[in-house]
Amino acid sequence: MSDQAPTLLWFRQDLRLADNPALSTAVERGAPILPLFILDEESPGIRPLGGAARWWLHKSLEALGADLQKLGLDLILKRGPAASIIAQLVEEHGIGAIYWNRLYDPASRKRDEAIKSALKDSGRIVESFNSLLLFEPWQVKTKQGGAFQVFTPFWRAAREQVRITRPLLAPEGRLPGFPKAQSETLSDWGLLPTKPDWVGGLRDAWTPGEEAARERANDFLDDRLDIYAQQRDRPDLDISSHLSPYLRFGEISPRQLWAATDHRTHGEITSGGAETFLRELGWREFCHHLLFHQDDLASTPLREEFTQFPWRESPKDLEAWQKGLTGYPIVDAGMRQLWATGWMHNRVRMVVGSLLVKQLLLPWKAGEEWFWDTLVDACPASNPASWQWVAGCGADAAPYFRVFNPVLQSQKFDPKGSYIRRWVPELAGFDDDTIHEPWKVSAVRRTKNYPAPIVELAGGRARALDAYARIKGAS
Numbered sequence: 472m473s474d475q476a477p478t479l480l481w482f483r484q485d486l487r488l489a490d491n492p493a494l495s496t497a498v499e500r501g502a503p504i505l506p507l508f509i510l511d512e513e514s515p516g517i518r519p520l521g522g523a524a525r526w527w528l529h530k531s532l533e534a535l536g537a538d539l540q541k542l543g544l545d546l547i548l549k550r551g552p553a554a555s556i557i558a559q560l561v562e563e564h565g566i567g568a569i570y571w572n573r574l575y576d577p578a579s580r581k582r583d584e585a586i587k588s589a590l591k592d593s594g595r596i597v598e599s600f601n602s603l604l605l606f607e608p609w610q611v612k613t614k615q616g617g618a619f620q621v622f623t624p625f626w627r628a629a630r631e632q633v634r635i636t637r638p639l640l641a642p643e644g645r646l647p648g649f650p651k652a653q654s655e656t657l658s659d660w661g662l663l664p665t666k667p668d669w670v671g672g673l674r675d676a677w678t679p680g681e682e683a684a685r686e687r688a689n690d691f692l693d694d695r696l697d698i699y700a701q702q703r704d705r706p707d708l709d710i711s712s713h714l715s716p717y718l719r720f721g722e723i724s725p726r727q728l729w730a731a732t733d734h735r736t737h738g739e740i741t742s743g744g745a746e747t748f749l750r751e752l753g754w755r756e757f758c759h760h761l762l763f764h765q766d767d768l769a770s771t772p773l774r775e776e777f778t779q780f781p782w783r784e785s786p787k788d789l790e791a792w793q794k795g796l797t798g799y800p801i802v803d804a805g806m807r808q809l810w811a812t813g814w815m816h817n818r819v820r821m822v823v824g825s826l827l828v829k830q831l832l833l834p835w836k837a838g839e840e841w842f843w844d845t846l847v848d849a850c851p852a853s854n855p856a857s858w859q860w861v862a863g864c865g866a867d868a869a870p871y872f873r874v875f876n877p878v879l880q881s882q883k884f885d886p887k888g889s890y891i892r893r894w895v896p897e898l899a900g901f902d903d904d905t906i907h908e909p910w911k912v913s914a915v916r917r918t919k920n921y922p923a924p925i926v927e928l929a930g931g932r933a934r935a936l937d938a939y940a941r942i943k944g945a946s
């Protein structure tokens with residue numbers, strides 16, 4: 472195969488030009504580049520994206536396509552099983568080298584290994600890289616050489632064992648392009664909802680793409696990093712970075728964020744906000760570590776005894792939770808924020824999750840699936856790992872008997888009720904005290920439009936603990 476045989480550059484969860492090792496390697500090789508994105512929902516075990524993430528992907532591919540055009544490259548879009556699409560393109564265009572950045576879920580890994588070995592057998596250069604994470608999930612090991620199950624020692628070991636390399640720069644100027652290969656049309660993929668068009672709130676809240684990611688990161692690091700450690704748990708103040716969907720689709724890399732934080736703090740990363748922020752990136756790494764080492768994170772509890780857990784079935788309660796009509800204001804605010812914007816504050820994610828799996832005793836899988844469909848940052852690692860954490864059946868989970876009380880959480884983290892007032896307008900007229908438990912107000916002042924609580928907290932808690940005692944006794 473000649474050195475000048477074209478390079479196929481396969482974009483996946485790395486929809487950016489900067490700090491993209493597959494792209495940089497393609498540029499170094501010097502041959503014409505064919506950039507490709509495949510919407511693969513057909514390879515075995517690949518989980519189709521949820522509705523909100525589909526919207527994000529559409530917008531993100533538009534942005535990536537425009538950025539590649541500035542380099543003189545046309546992004547090719549194909550839909551179907553990746554292995555056959557790649558085999559066909561390789562034959563059709565006499566491709567000499569194929570580069571991509573790695574994914575870590577079991578189904579993608581299996582698919583990619585098969586593709587890699589077929590391409591190698593046919594004499595092509597094939598290389599994959601890490602761009603999604605600060606370090607590879609297999610790099611951090613326990614003293615016995617195994618996988619970690621607890622975050623704190625994982626993060627300590629990661630900081631000791633791994634050096635984080637400097638991010639790569641985006642290529643500049645015109646790159647050797649490729650005579651037009653046939654592409655499908657993004658609008659034909661139907662990633663945007665039409666009837667009804669429910670994404671108005673997502674459009675108002677977000678601008679997907681690499682440039683917007685950079686701007687968000689700069690705003691956060693300039694204005695809010697200093698107060699992040701003290702106030703990130705306050706949904707009313709909303710000071711966290713909102714970078715999760717950008718990280719999810721790879722419009723910014725954790726390595727870029729690490730380097731930018733290091734730069735902002737003049738290398739004093741171990742202090743205050745910077746330390747806490749990077750630790751959160753560490754949680755993201757930990758979730759990928761679990762995903763890598765666990766075959767079916769989204770369906771099987773990490774703690775085996777939970778396979779026997781006596782979950783309730785109640786479509787009515789599940790729907791009330793999904794719609795933000797549980798009668799618990801902080802929970803309803805969170806669920807409505809999620810529906811309107813495709814995102815929810817981290818503290819509130821924990822509170823709504825706890826009400827679902829504990830006081831309502833509904834399966835964590837039902838919550839995980841709803842989040843998968845409605846979050847713009849729905850992540851194959853962080854979503855199931857966090858749901859398992861909330862349900863008490865995951866790695867490093869809080870003990871099952873620690874049940875969040877949504878009223879106390881609300882009083883502590885939204886003390887004046889302004890987050891609630893924003894998302895639950897029926898309660899706008901309540902004062903700062905009564906807004907957390909509107910059912911305590913006399914019937915005259917109670918709003919007719921807002922439901923009474925669907926579960927009584929103490930009773931729900933006792934029922935959950937009783938259910939747990941049963942599986943504990945059985946194990």
Ligand code: FAD
Pocket residue numbers: 703711712713714715716718719748751752754755756758815816817818820821824842846848849850851853854855857858861
């Ligand atoms: P920041 O506080 O600014 O944190 C910076 C980045 O660190 C985030 O963008 C995210 O990539 C990462 N991060 C922060 N907290 C966590 C965490 N606890 N676990 C893993 N990564 C973290 N996060 C997702 O990205 N996708 C999901 O699908 C997802 N599902 C969740 C489900 C539940 C039930 C819970 C409790 C948490 C979930 N999280 C998920 C984690 C967390 O809530 C979000 O990452 C965070 O709220 C995103 O907001 P931010 O970008 O402003 O975060």
